Amino acid sequence: MAGAVPPGPRLRADARRNSEQIRSAAIGAFQGQGLTVPLEEVAKAAGVSKATIFNRFGGRVGLIEAVIEEVVARELFALI
Template identity: 60%
Template structure:
């Protein structure tokens, strides 16, 4: 890494930005566990240059995680927060998180904690879990979600969806979404 007290040359800044852009593209399509060789190839640099500029795979991921996933998850949280109905908030949150897992391999890697050593990723997961727990509590107090569902159950439902997305890449988004409805219906309180 360059020394913090010395500004980077313009070509070094362009190099770092090129690696960041390549990492965003590669991680979006292949997930966070994609080999760094692919990022290097897409950026037109050596893998050693990535390590020189970012220190490690984790350093590169930490440098792109906000743009890659955090903004999407924060957007879901903000959008869901605008609903007044507790059932709509809870179900919309889960549905959007599950669809994010389907649409973005990198988001799925974050939510299933494929890289547990990344502090920004862990913080993002914790924030999402706290928000989901609050939604669950509100929905249960309103009597619209099963009383026996726990925050841990919700976390596992997200982890399980991530495993299914990875294990069943042949399913279409429409089929995946249809099956999500079965899950959501099963979480509702019996009438």
């Protein structure tokens, strides 16, 4: 979107990669096990520490907020 303000400071390449790995792992975990899956499992699947999830997303709620639209979209697409 032209003229959009980025949501936060620019991330280093490794931090951006970690964030994407966490998002991907969370989407898979939430789809397979629900929103209460232990964050340790998400972190392990992403190849990061649980602390990295808290640093990047603020915890479970922030992580859910970051991926919920994609989780719901995938669930709806699976119904088609």
